[in-house]
Amino acid sequence: MAGCRGSLCCCCRWCCCCGERETRTPEELTILGETQEEEDEILPRKDYESLDYDRCINDPYLEVLETMDNKKGRRYEVVKWMVVFAIGVCTGLVGLFVDFFVRLFTQLKFGVVQTSVEECSQKGCLALSLLELLGFNLTFVFLASLLVLIEPVAAGSGIPEVKCYLNGVKVPGIVRLRTLLCKVLGVLFSVAGGLFVGKEGPMIHSGSVVGAGLPQFQSISLRKIQFNFPYFRSDRDKRDFVSAGAAAGVAAAFGAPIGGTLFSLEEGSSFWNQGLTWKVLFCSMSATFTLNFFRSGIQFGSWGSFQLPGLLNFGEFKCSDSDKKCHLWTAMDLGFFVVMGVIGGLLGATFNCLNKRLAKYRMRNVHPKPKLVRVLESLLVSLVTTVVVFVASMVLGECRQMSSSSQIGNDSFQLQVTEDVNSSIKTFFCPNDTYNDMATLFFNPQESAILQLFHQDGTFSPVTLASFFILYFLLACWTYGVSVPSGLFVPSLLCGAAFGRLVANVLKSYIGLGHIYSGTFALIGAAAFLGGVVRMTISLTVILIESTNEITYGLPIMVTLMVAKWTGDFFNKGIYDIHVGLRGVPLLEWETEVEMDKLRASDIMEPNLTYVYPHTRIQSLVSILRTTVHHAFPVVTENRGNEKEFMKGNQLISNNIKFKKSSILTRAGEQRKRSQSMKSYPSSELRNMCDEHIASEEPAEKEDLLQQMLERRYTPYPNLYPDQSPSEDWTMEERFRPLTFHGLILRSQLVTLLVRGVCYSESQSSASQPRLSYAEMAEDYPRYPDIHDLDLTLLNPRMIVDVTPYMNPSPFTVSPNTHVSQVFNLFRTMGLRHLPVVNAVGEIVGIVTRHNLTSEFLQARLRQHYQTI
Numbered sequence: 001m002a003g004c005r006g007s008l009c010c011c012c013r014w015c016c017c018c019g020e021r022e023t024r025t026p027e028e029l030t031i032l033g034e035t036q037e038e039e040d041e042i043l044p045r046k047d048y049e050s051l052d053y054d055r056c057i058n059d060p061y062l063e064v065l066e067t068m069d070n071k072k073g074r075r076y077e078v079v080k081w082m083v084v085f086a087i088g089v090c091t092g093l094v095g096l097f098v099d100f101f102v103r104l105f106t107q108l109k110f111g112v113v114q115t116s117v118e119e120c121s122q123k124g125c126l127a128l129s130l131l132e133l134l135g136f137n138l139t140f141v142f143l144a145s146l147l148v149l150i151e152p153v154a155a156g157s158g159i160p161e162v163k164c165y166l167n168g169v170k171v172p173g174i175v176r177l178r179t180l181l182c183k184v185l186g187v188l189f190s191v192a193g194g195l196f197v198g199k200e201g202p203m204i205h206s207g208s209v210v211g212a213g214l215p216q217f218q219s220i221s222l223r224k225i226q227f228n229f230p231y232f233r234s235d236r237d238k239r240d241f242v243s244a245g246a247a248a249g250v251a252a253a254f255g256a257p258i259g260g261t262l263f264s265l266e267e268g269s270s271f272w273n274q275g276l277t278w279k280v281l282f283c284s285m286s287a288t289f290t291l292n293f294f295r296s297g298i299q300f301g302s303w304g305s306f307q308l309p310g311l312l313n314f315g316e317f318k319c320s321d322s323d324k325k326c327h328l329w330t331a332m333d334l335g336f337f338v339v340m341g342v343i344g345g346l347l348g349a350t351f352n353c354l355n356k357r358l359a360k361y362r363m364r365n366v367h368p369k370p371k372l373v374r375v376l377e378s379l380l381v382s383l384v385t386t387v388v389v390f391v392a393s394m395v396l397g398e399c400r401q402m403s404s405s406s407q408i409g410n411d412s413f414q415l416q417v418t419e420d421v422n423s424s425i426k427t428f429f430c431p432n433d434t435y436n437d438m439a440t441l442f443f444n445p446q447e448s449a450i451l452q453l454f455h456q457d458g459t460f461s462p463v464t465l466a467s468f469f470i471l472y473f474l475l476a477c478w479t480y481g482v483s484v485p486s487g488l489f490v491p492s493l494l495c496g497a498a499f500g501r502l503v504a505n506v507l508k509s510y511i512g513l514g515h516i517y518s519g520t521f522a523l524i525g526a527a528a529f530l531g532g533v534v535r536m537t538i539s540l541t542v543i544l545i546e547s548t549n550e551i552t553y554g555l556p557i558m559v560t561l562m563v564a565k566w567t568g569d570f571f572n573k574g575i576y577d578i579h580v581g582l583r584g585v586p587l588l589e590w591e592t593e594v595e596m597d598k599l600r601a602s603d604i605m606e607p608n609l610t611y612v613y614p615h616t617r618i619q620s621l622v623s624i625l626r627t628t629v630h631h632a633f634p635v636v637t638e639n640r641g642n643e644k645e646f647m648k649g650n651q652l653i654s655n656n657i658k659f660k661k662s663s664i665l666t667r668a669g670e671q672r673k674r675s676q677s678m679k680s681y682p683s684s685e686l687r688n689m690c691d692e693h694i695a696s697e698e699p700a701e702k703e704d705l706l707q708q709m710l711e712r713r714y715t716p717y718p719n720l721y722p723d724q725s726p727s728e729d730w731t732m733e734e735r736f737r738p739l740t741f742h743g744l745i746l747r748s749q750l751v752t753l754l755v756r757g758v759c760y761s762e763s764q765s766s767a768s769q770p771r772l773s774y775a776e777m778a779e780d781y782p783r784y785p786d787i788h789d790l791d792l793t794l795l796n797p798r799m800i801v802d803v804t805p806y807m808n809p810s811p812f813t814v815s816p817n818t819h820v821s822q823v824f825n826l827f828r829t830m831g832l833r834h835l836p837v838v839n840a841v842g843e844i845v846g847i848v849t850r851h852n853l854t855s856e857f858l859q860a861r862l863r864q865h866y867q868t869i
Contacts, residue, residue, distance in 0.1 A: 048585055049170040049631055050850050051235040052746070053831025054812070059805035060774035079231055083215045084279045087241060088248045088286025090214060091207040095252035095291045098184060098199050098206075099311050100298070105192035106445050109136040114443070117428055130390050133194075134383065140193030141382040144484040145375040147186040154182035156480070157487045158205025160579045162246055163267060165208070166239060167587050168831055168850065174205075175212035175242065183209070186485035191446075193382055194389065196476040198446060200253035200312055201487025204246050204263075207287070211245020212238050216782075233778035236831075244280045248287035250543065253489070255292070255310025257284035259543030266539045267576075312447055312490060314547045315455050317519050329520045329556055336521075340503060340528045341560040344496065345567025347473070348532020352568070352575050354477050359582050362481060374483035381482050385475050389442045392471060397438030398461045399430035425452075437464045441498070446490045453497040453522045462509075465502040469495060480575075488575065492530040500525015520556075523548065527557050531564035535574030586854045592824045596858050601823050602816035604853070604861050605837045605846030611636045611739060612750070614804045615655040615766065618759060619797035621750060625787040631747045632834045634844050635807045636739035652800060655766055659804060663742055664842075741836060741844035743807035748784035752777060753806065755785050759799040766802040777806070813838045816845055824853055 055061070113136070116129040148155045153173045161174045173179055187202040215232040232238065243264045250260030261281045288309055297303035317328055329337075366373055426439040437460045441449045453460075476491040504521035507513045527544055534540070541558045545551060572578065580587050610624060611634045624633070637660035753759075756776070760769040813836045814823055827835050827848065835848040851857060 050833040051165070051168050051170050051239065051831075052833055053168060053236050053239060054808075054833065055234075055236060056746070056749075056808040057810055058808055060772060060777050064774045076231065081279065081282070083232070083241065084244050084283045085286050087207075087211045087214055087245050088251075088283040089290045090210045091203075091245060091248040091283075092252050092287040092290025092294075094180075094184060094206050094210065095203055095249075095287070095311055096294045098188060098203070099291075099295065101188050102191050102199060103445075105140065105188065109133075109192065109194075110443060112136070114426075114428075126394070130387070133390060134386050136192075137194040137382050137386045138379055140189040141195060141378050141484060142375065144186040144189035144193060145378040147182040147189070148483045148485065149371050149375065151176075151179050151182040152483075153179050154186055154485055155483050156485070156579070157201030158183065158208070158485075159201055159267075160576045160583070160585075162205055162208045162242070163576060164580060164583075164585045164587060166243060166246070166264075168833070169585050169587065171585070175209045175238075177209070177213055180206055180209040180213070183485050187487070190484040190486055194386055195382060195484065195486065196385065196472060196479050196491045197484070198487035198490030200489045202485050203253040203311070203487075204249035207245035207247070207249025207252065208242045209245070211241040211243070211248070211283075215241050233775075233781045235782075238782070239831075240276055240279070243276065244283040247280045247284045250539075251284035251310070252287040252291045253311050254543050254547050255288055255308075255313070256543040256546035257281060257288050259539055259546050260284040260287075262542050263536070263539035267536060310547070312493075312547065313451075314523070314544075315451055317454070317517075317523070317548055317550050317553070328517050328550070328552060330515065333516070333520070334556060334559065336503070336507070337524050337528075337556045337560050338563055340500065340521075340524055341531070341563030342567050344499070344525070344528025344530075344560070345532040345564040345570075347499070347529055348535075348564060349568045349571035351473065351477050351533055352572050352578055355480055355575060356572070356578050356582070358478065359481050359579065363582065378482045378484050381475075381479055385479070388471055388475065392467065393426075393436060393439035393442050394429055396464065396467050397429065397436040398464055399434040400437050400459060400461070401434055437461060438468060441468050446494055450490070450494050450497055450526075453494070453501050454519045459505065460501060462502060462505050465498050465505065469498040469502065472498065481579075488533065489530065492533050493526040496526035496529025497522040498525070499529060520553075523553065524556055524560050527560050528564045531561040532568045533575050535565045535568055535577075537561050537565055586850045588824075588828050588850065588853055589855065590828075592821050592853075592858065593855075596820045596824075596862065598865060599820040599858065599861055600816065601814050601818040601820070601837050601848060602846070603865060604820060604823070604858065605816070605848050606852065607846045609634060609739070609844065609847060611844075612745065612803060613637065613656050614659040614742065615652055615800050615802050617652070617797065618754065618795050618799045618801060621754065621801060622787065622790070622792065622795070622797070625747065625750060625754075632744050633747070633750070634739070634741055634836060634847065635743045635745055635803060636741055636844060639738045639740060639843070652762060655800070655802075660740060660742075663809075664740075738843045740842055741813070741838050742804075743809040744811045744834060744836065745803050745807040747787075748780075749777065749806050750801075750803070751785050751787050751790070752780065753801055753803070754787075754790060754795065757795075759796075759801045761796075761799055766800075769802050771805065811836060814848070815839070820853075820858065823848060827853055 113129060113133050116132050117126070120126045120129045151173065153161065153171070153176075158174075161171045164171050165174055183202050183206055187197075187199045190197050191199050215237070232241070247257075247260035247264040250263045251257040254260075258281070261277065261284055264280055265277075291311070292307075292309045293303070295308040296305045300307060362377075366377055425435040426443050427434065428436045428439040428443065430436045440452055440456075441460075441464075444452070472491070472495045476488075476495060480486055480488055480491075500522040501518055503525060504516050504518040507516050507521075508518070523544070527540070531537070531540060537558075541554065541561055544557050545554050568574070573581070577587075610628050610630050612621065612624065614635055614637065637656050753772070756770075756772060758770050758772060760766055811834070812826060812830060812832060814826065816837050816839055818837075823835065826832070827850075833849070836844050837846040837848060839845050
């Protein structure tokens with residue numbers, strides 16, 4: 001990567017500029033990735049590394065291609081399908097593990113608390129029941145917080161981090177085995193601890209970790225367990241498997257394989273190929289099948305019945321056979337759905353705004369303090385949540401009459417759903433034949449509470465629904481962001497379902513619309529609020545349709561989600577995009593604004609380049625790698641006159657000049673090669689062409705060679721040696737002299753060459769340098785050695801490294817006059833990491849990285865553009 005780094009001190013190859021934050025302009029702050037204190041906005045940081053989605057077509061990779069044939073290609077494809085199937089099965093098993101223990105812990109907690117409440121309601125010892133509930137919840141939340149201390153990346157839902165990874169940003173530790181273990185165990189305890197969080201969101205992160213780690217057959221956490229599996233050793237392959245794992249996580253959470261595939265396409269993968277679609281769908285199906293098979297067998301004792309496709313089950317929406325006037329929804333209801341979508345978008349925007357302010361407060365006042373403070377905050381949230389739930393159920397709950405009629409379908413699955421709904425009714429603090437509507441919502445697992453709002457034949461009072469919505473809204477907003485693994489899907493669905501049920505009650509009781517089916521309005525309310533929070537459209541529509549098994553809900557759900565998204569986008573971004581921005585991740589949007597086309601590649605590129613030569617001494621390479629943090633370096637040669645004379649005096653300079661001359665392709669030279677191969681043809685025209693001799697004489701030397709050699713600025717490659725640093729009296733032209741571009745080489749490749757001793761001495765030919773295979777170059781993936789861990793005593797600083805076999809000689813390049821929209825589309829659609837800017841004569845003039853394409857950077861450059869007009 002090119003460009004100045006650091007927050008307050010910026011050093012590049014030729015200059016070093018330091019300054020205080022107070023003296024920087026807003027444009028400089030934007031470019032450097034700092035915080036504008038006036039606007040309190042967090043700008044993209046430059047310490048995030050990009051992923052290598054573009055293939056490096058170097059000599060080791062070409063050797064692999066030479067040995068590849070159709071048979072090996074088909075074998076490779078079969079292995080990929082097998083790995084995709086294994087990812088789906090493992091993700092389903094992870095979901096089964098989470099569901100089993102969440103149910104176990106929840107039943108244990110609610111069983112003890114329910115018995116205690118029933119006894120203490122008569123004896124007057126409800127304080128003891130509250131202490132018992134607090135004991136369970138605080139213990140579980142404390143364990144979840146400890147796991148997050150072990151691996152901080154395990155906090156939250158993980159969807160923002162997965163989105164960043166699939167966008168091309170490497171978030172440290174996001175797909176490690178330790179992250180998976182802390183995530184899975186942590187979400188167990190956070191959900192069982194009564195926090196207003198869901199386990200469905202973390203399933204997406206868990207599936208992504210499985211997708212990233214399983215194809216590698218090794219782990220950083222378990223270094224001793226390694227298999228000889230040379231496949232899929234690149235960021236490109238890992239990205240595909242992470243996409244499949246994320247889709248499998250959605251499929252396991254909601255029983256929606258098609259929705260999972262669309263989620264990975266819409267929210268996750270920025271660089272999609274058509275061949276990946278079928279594999280991702282197959283992986284999602286595998287996860288759904290695995291989870292469905294085991295859950296149906298464990299809960300119903302009927303193996304192979306496939307009655308529980310996902311962790312979250314919405315049940316079947318069906319009117320009672322006795323109610324002939326009932327319809328799931330009518331055309332007139334669409335108007336109410338649109339209004340609910342607008343309200344859901346407003347509520348979602350409010351939720352996101354409050355959560356953003358809370359997150360900023362945590363960043364300023366909680367995160368800088370010792371880690372124990374984060375644990376205390378989690379315990380405080382758990383304490384407040386438990387007390388609010390207990391007191392609200394006791395004080396605000398109303399005793400409602402149990403319905404005599406039950407909504408029973410013809411199939412065993414609907415019968416089971418109805419029995420689950422009726423069995424989850426809580427009679428806390430209420431006489432016989434009545435139930436406490438507030439306790440029914442609070443003292444049940446969230447999935448059971450959603451089923452209550454969707455399918456309960458009895459009614460919930462408007463006061464209860466409004467109180468429940470307000471309390472759940474505020475507590476869920478406070479909870480999302482604490483140091484525990486936490487999902488947001490189910491809390492949003494439950495909050496929105498209460499809102500929808502409240503609307504149905506108002507329309508029924510006060511307006512007199514008796515045809516309304518309350519379950520439909522609860523579902524639409526859940527979709528409206530969830531859409532207003534996360535701002536997903538296509539994937540969320542399909543997920544909800546698959547979860548309800550009712551295709552007729554497609555139109556109202558889609559309309560509601562679109563309206564909610566448009567309304568929410570008018571005020572702020574989705575919750576996941578907000579948290580991505582708070583982390584300062586340089587996430588690239590789908591396209592740039594139209595106004596940005598006033599800029600060219602030359603306006604946004606970084607001209608301060610740290611480069612290497614085709615043949616460079618080890619001393620120079622170590623100096624470059626240790627004094628910069630760039631992740632790639634252009635391989636260049638310099639353009640100077642009298643190169644033939646300089647080739648006589650220095651073998652290192654001679655090797656570089658020879659490489660430049662051999663790599664430059666001219667029309668005359670190429671035609672001469674073709675002519676040599678055409679001499680055997682009988683055509684007289686071809687023979688005449690071959691007989692033509694094209695002479696290319698060097699122009700006569702008119703300047704004194706001795707005078708040129710006395711002046712350092714005319715010496716080619718003056719910075720091959722670190723001790724020959726540029727002089728302070730050099731002009732701008734001397735510092736930024738013309739450089740012929742030959743390719744790109746990554747930092748990881750250079751360090752690998754140094755670690756493995758790939759070099760030759762000046763007295764030898766470059767052909768004597770050891771050659772590394774593709775497998776040897778990728779052996780340390782994804783944790784390549786660090787230059788600071790290199791033992792310099794094992795290296796001879798005078799040895800020379802020929803980097804040409806290992807560089808990428810054909811990266812994507814753009815002209816300095818290319819419009820920003822073209823640069824952006826090429827960079828994003830091809831999944832690039834670096835984009836060199838090369839002028840008309842093949843000289844590199846700058847480089848474009850991800851940070852040069854963020855909206856904040858482009859806005860700053862656009863302001864500078866207006867100032868210069």
